[in-house]
Amino acid sequence: MFSTVGRPVPRKEGREKVTGESKYVDDLCFPGMLHGATVRSPVPRGRIRNIEFPAGLPWNEFTIVMAKDIPGDNCVPLIVDDQPYLASEYVNHPEEPVVLLAHPAKYLVEKARNTVRLDIEPLPAIFSIEDSLAKKQIIWGDDNVLKSFLVEKGDIDAAFAEAVHIVEGEYRTGAQEQLYIETNGVIATANPEEGITIWGSMQCPFYIHKALLKAFPLAPEKVRVIQMETGGGFGGKEEYPSMLAGHAALLAWKSGRPVKMIYDRAEDMLATTKRHPSRTRIRSAVSRDGKLLGIDIEFIIDGGAYATLSSVVLSRGTIHAAGPYLCPNVRIRSQAVATNAPPHGAFRGFGAPQSIFALERHLNTVARTIHLTPDEFRRRNFLRRGDATATGQVIHESLNLEALLDRALDLAGYHAKVKAFAAGNPKSKIKRGIGFATFMHGAGFTGSGERYLQSVAGVEATPEGRVRILVSSTEIGQGTNTMLSQIAAEALGIDYDDVEIQRPDTSQVPNSGPTVASRTCMVVGKLVESAAIGLKQTLVKAGLLLEKYSRPQFAGACARYIAQFGPLKSYSQYQAPPGIYWDDDAYRGDAYGAFAWAVYVAEVAVDTTTFEISVNDFVALQEVGRVIHPVLAAGQIEGGVAQGIGYAIFEKVVWQNGRMVNGQMTNYIMPTSVDVPSIRVYFEETPYEYGPLGAKGIGELPIDGPAPAVLNAIENALGLAVNEIPLLPEMLMEEAGVG
Amino acid sequence: MAKITIEFRVNGTPHQVQAFPMERLLDVLREKVGLTGTKEGCGEGECGACSVLVDGELVNSCLVPVLQAAGCDVLTIEGLASNGNLHRLQEAFALAGGAQCGICTPGMILASCQLLDRFPQPTDEQIREGLAGNLCRCTGYQKIFDAVRQASQA
Numbered sequence A: 001m002f003s004t005v006g007r008p009v010p011r012k013e014g015r016e017k018v019t020g021e022s023k024y025v026d027d028l029c030f031p032g033m034l035h036g037a038t039v040r041s042p043v044p045r046g047r048i049r050n051i052e053f054p055a056g057l058p059w060n061e062f063t064i065v066m067a068k069d070i071p072g073d074n075c076v077p078l079i080v081d082d083q084p085y086l087a088s089e090y091v092n093h094p095e096e097p098v099v100l101l102a103h104p105a106k107y108l109v110e111k112a113r114n115t116v117r118l119d120i121e122p123l124p125a126i127f128s129i130e131d132s133l134a135k136k137q138i139i140w141g142d143d144n145v146l147k148s149f150l151v152e153k154g155d156i157d158a159a160f161a162e163a164v165h166i167v168e169g170e171y172r173t174g175a176q177e178q179l180y181i182e183t184n185g186v187i188a189t190a191n192p193e194e195g196i197t198i199w200g201s202m203q204c205p206f207y208i209h210k211a212l213l214k215a216f217p218l219a220p221e222k223v224r225v226i227q228m229e230t231g232g233g234f235g236g237k238e239e240y241p242s243m244l245a246g247h248a249a250l251l252a253w254k255s256g257r258p259v260k261m262i263y264d265r266a267e268d269m270l271a272t273t274k275r276h277p278s279r280t281r282i283r284s285a286v287s288r289d290g291k292l293l294g295i296d297i298e299f300i301i302d303g304g305a306y307a308t309l310s311s312v313v314l315s316r317g318t319i320h321a322a323g324p325y326l327c328p329n330v331r332i333r334s335q336a337v338a339t340n341a342p343p344h345g346a347f348r349g350f351g352a353p354q355s356i357f358a359l360e361r362h363l364n365t366v367a368r369t370i371h372l373t374p375d376e377f378r379r380r381n382f383l384r385r386g387d388a389t390a391t392g393q394v395i396h397e398s399l400n401l402e403a404l405l406d407r408a409l410d411l412a413g414y415h416a417k418v419k420a421f422a423a424g425n426p427k428s429k430i431k432r433g434i435g436f437a438t439f440m441h442g443a444g445f446t447g448s449g450e451r452y453l454q455s456v457a458g459v460e461a462t463p464e465g466r467v468r469i470l471v472s473s474t475e476i477g478q479g480t481n482t483m484l485s486q487i488a489a490e491a492l493g494i495d496y497d498d499v500e501i502q503r504p505d506t507s508q509v510p511n512s513g514p515t516v517a518s519r520t521c522m523v524v525g526k527l528v529e530s531a532a533i534g535l536k537q538t539l540v541k542a543g544l545l546l547e548k549y550s551r552p553q554f555a556g557a558c559a560r561y562i563a564q565f566g567p568l569k570s571y572s573q574y575q576a577p578p579g580i581y582w583d584d585d586a587y588r589g590d591a592y593g594a595f596a597w598a599v600y601v602a603e604v605a606v607d608t609t610t611f612e613i614s615v616n617d618f619v620a621l622q623e624v625g626r627v628i629h630p631v632l633a634a635g636q637i638e639g640g641v642a643q644g645i646g647y648a649i650f651e652k653v654v655w656q657n658g659r660m661v662n663g664q665m666t667n668y669i670m671p672t673s674v675d676v677p678s679i680r681v682y683f684e685e686t687p688y689e690y691g692p693l694g695a696k697g698i699g700e701l702p703i704d705g706p707a708p709a710v711l712n713a714i715e716n717a718l719g720l721a722v723n724e725i726p727l728l729p730e731m732l733m734e735e736a737g738v739g
Numbered sequence B: 001m002a003k004i005t006i007e008f009r010v011n012g013t014p015h016q017v018q019a020f021p022m023e024r025l026l027d028v029l030r031e032k033v034g035l036t037g038t039k040e041g042c043g044e045g046e047c048g049a050c051s052v053l054v055d056g057e058l059v060n061s062c063l064v065p066v067l068q069a070a071g072c073d074v075l076t077i078e079g080l081a082s083n084g085n086l087h088r089l090q091e092a093f094a095l096a097g098g099a100q101c102g103i104c105t106p107g108m109i110l111a112s113c114q115l116l117d118r119f120p121q122p123t124d125e126q127i128r129e130g131l132a133g134n135l136c137r138c139t140g141y142q143k144i145f146d147a148v149r150q151a152s153q154a
């Protein structure tokens, strides 16, 4: 029924990527270009006494920027304006930027970076959620609390009074590094007359645009941000590039020369954002027949030294904390607290992987306690159409989680394996297990976010009948270019090959919002679809096109329109789907336009000699609305699952006084081709009424399920309930009482 | 240390460059030969983004001093297509979804090249082992395996 959507059309920029022609920011080189570097705080907290430039280097050849050189506000604007571009008096975390340097010779900049001496009087610092909550030191605001939320549904105390079973547990998740293979980097040109231009690796060109206007006294049209091909983001290039672009622009402004700043791997790992570590405590009340009567959740995340995006990460985590279950009485108290670590930030999933891990582990414990199987217990408590979530969002779409669970367990051979492993494990040193997680992920900004953003997307036609998409949404590997082109082609009834996409450049495209929150397909895709339909209607209304047309007729109509009236463009602005409303003050209502729903099943083997864990099979079944591109969609799921397996059992950030000490790919281990199982991806497609051609979002969903599924499988294998990730062999050995 | 003249062939074309003997082959290729398809992901031999073939052997060009490439035949991603026709691996990576963000892709394709040289019909195990030195954060490797399988059948 569709000509382009649902088909594996070639990726728009695929050819350039396989031939090496694609230009990433480090592939650009401008005449007279300087290389920039950042001098960073060696201590977690302190007062800057002095900055010294020891003799031995030709300092007069260097461009040197300090806080006092910033022409505008020394603040990277985001939600709360608390983070400076450069520390001026106090430093609040290790690796906080203090001085910027630039020089034509790369090796000299590197040398200079290590030569500048920061004389900092240390102040006492805090590094854990516990110490922050206990206010061992107050390092942010009055109480270290960056943000808190309260969700209340029903009467939680009454639920516990009535309960037959009460189960409690504590769950922890560690930091995780995004580990895009291309590190952060930008090039800037800047001067008061021509303004600033940034070329860089990024997810959100307009975030950078806004950030530069804060630091420089310029009119908006004097700042231009261009996204280069971007080698992965996963959230790690959502907010951080604003800081980096500001730095490069400051150096360019002062030197009058183009400045390139490319982080090496160590700097990228040590200084830029990671996934928020978390601690979740859950207490649940359950009836005799295995129904959830009440869930009381305390969800705390470590935000690091500045507020950055913690409030919205916390919000998503809070809303996902009660999962896809019906529970009449819910209380979720959540807080993001400050510590003296570099700010934690956006990472695919955005708070949800943390709270979902906790709940899905917890429910297994509840099931065990009340002598039900994990699947039977969940079956008795699933949300159904017409039910309300913890925030009171009534599910209007057709939803059948029981069927989804049955199908996933079937595909994984779950029941047979549970039996076979139970029979085989006692005789074997290799213990095998299987486990699953059931979860949902909301697409688009949380709460009123999309209403505030008011995103705009456009399309423009050429006289040849080719259509160009105008959005600031970035291609970061996930398939934006291809998927939006498919949607436009379908809406206009033209060839996929006749659609192209404008490279995101703030001087050329409207602000379609940031490339985050699984919103590009569902929200921006819908805007592109509407804009495309608008373009067609313009031609029809002008009497140039009939409702049905051929390719030459479309091209002819475009040519005649342009000759008569000038450029043929059509824009569309976000409007909330009917019936979707979020109350910010009460923190209640429809948190997301739509949810994707999923059941993931993991099979593991644990060698009880080495405690090495291997994931041997993985089934990922999800309902995501219409699948726009089957290969790209599956690729998103597979990549997310691999990253989720890394989160569960490989990727450990080792901290020492707020500083990552294993900031190398040699000792921060992500899954390789021999570590990932075969990942079997299945979709169910229930078209979503308000998504483009029925699509919802999928980008973040796959990171939510693997960690709890894998730990549930380990529990099945060893009979050992471990509630903390990452779970490395040495920790498992300890848990098993062997180490 | 003084710069020396180093001669080698890159994608069949002879090149003469002035470089410090210990300069990384990666930088020489990108900055002096002007071929930016070879990428840097870690600079420490872990990620394989900088993979090239030197006399048919897969190396991490971030670890190879350019001196070692003197007199050698270097193949980079730019040398794989001929007369605008994609190599079967490039074709397969593009179609099967083996390239997402694309930053690992040049190295991954060259590693696959060497893999198919050794094992024209590789087993799944051989594919996994053959690509274990090349990290990809986007794909979860599945579509890369598909691409190599498809290319081996082409």
Ligand code: FES
Pocket: B039, B040, B041, B042, B043, B044, B045, B046, B047, B048, B049, B050, B051, B060, B061, B062, B063
């Ligand atoms: S850049 Fe050479 S192995 Fe990573």
Ligand code: FES
Pocket: A181, A231, A232, A477, B098, B099, B100, B101, B102, B103, B104, B105, B135, B136, B137, B138, B139
């Ligand atoms: S495609 Fe992005 S790292 Fe492999």
